Amino acid sequence: MTTPRLQPDPAVGPEAGDVVAAVATAFSAKVVGQADLRESMLLVLLSGGHLLIESVPGLAKTTAARVVAEAIDGAFRRIQCTPDLLPSDIIGTQIYEAASNTFATQLGPVHANIVLLDEINRSSAKTQSAMLEAMEERQTTIAGVEYPIPEPFLVIATQNPVDQEGTYPLSEAQTDRFMLKELVQYPSVDEEVEIIGRMDAGLYDRGHHAAPVVTLADVRRAQAAAQAVHLDRALVQYASRLVGVTRDPERHLSPNLARLIEYGASPRATIALCRTARAMAVLRGRSHVLPEDIARLAHRVLRHRLILGFEAASARVTPDVVIDAVLQAVPVP
Known part of the structure; x- marks a missing residue:
């Protein structure tokens, strides 16, 4: 699917329009179809929010999040949520170093620009709540010390609506932190054929990484343009x-x-x-x-x-x- 280049209004500024067009094009170069998902990701990226995605497995949610992170040259972390996942596995913890007889702080994977919480409803309520401070305050607190999270910061969480055994439904306070909720549907026959063609071409090989098309500073300027x-x-x-x-x-x-x-x-x-x-x-x-x-x-x-x-x-x-x-x-x- 080809994404047309947007023609921004001069009052918005060419920079914001160019950033949006570049990231959208990078997304469509790797993710087949999913126009609504692409739009929602761009919306939360520009508005500084977070995205909740509901879909069955195998619909390129991880690929989509990784592509956006690569496009903006941002740090990407994926967290597989399971019932035994602890809050410290997300926000970080202190590690005792015997050589110096001191504790060193090890920041968790939430300290990234784009964080994917895969199957968030499989983690316990205690672990889910560990994300609240990070999502709302853009910081974590470890041993009484506050650690800021880099900007831009985007949390993408996924839910599987089919298999509900062993899940912990998100609380109202947690879901309210997500700016948008997107429902991802199955691809069409033609889109699925295109996916196979791109796989055969090696586009989804483990070592294949797309080059950044914008910088984090570009994204921050585009966010400022959106606020104006x-x-x-x-x-x-x-x-x-x-x-x-x-x-x-x-x-x-x-x-x-x-x-x-x-x-x-x-x-x-x-x-x-x-x-x-x-x-x-x-x-x-x-x-x-x-x-x-x-x-x-x-x-x-x-x-x-x-x-x-x-x-x-x-x-x-x-x-x-x-x-x-x-x-x-x-x-x-």
Whole structure:
């Protein structure tokens, strides 16, 4: 799949548009299809957030994360989550050195630019909570000493929706830290044929590494450009109203849907909508946000923040169905 080069608005600055286009092209050079996943990764990278991915195994999630890290010349770490994984395995610990009779701090794999937590719901709640400080505060604390995490910092966590034996569902506080949740689908027949062709060409060989296309400094400047994108107050109110419907569904949705929602989204949802909408404008080469940017992001921002009751699960009603109704209930400014 070929990614067209974006033509950025001069008000956004060619640098931000060039960074986005270069990383998108590097992604598509190795990952076949998965346009939504590519877009979500670029959005969280520009907006400084984190990404939760749900899919069955074997859909190139690790490859996608590694490709983005290589493209931005960033440090990449993959953590395979298991029930016996300890918090110190993630954030680090102190090691006793007998020769000097002192303790030395060994930083954990979370101290990287892009961290992949594979099957995060297989780790215990105690281990999951070890990521909260890193994700929110951009630091870890070991033996009372704070250690900053390098910027940019992006956590990509994956969940397998099929095999739930031996898993620990993420708490609401944990899922709320993820800016977006992406659902990755199976490739089409043509895409799968292309994957095999790239494998035969050696593109996925262990020793194959793509050259960086931008620097970490370029990414930080692109993030600053995204923060400067104009967001009209009416669009902030639009985002807030969308989130507000999930908190008071009885007033806005049909009774059949309203009773399925136990808890609505937190203010982090409104913040995520606004920040990623600015990033979406950069991806589209604009210096301002449009209403369709917010509407396009609503599912990815809200699907993991809505808490549906047992009746929804028994009726096989997904959060995306509820979010469709939320979008219909709020007039577009």
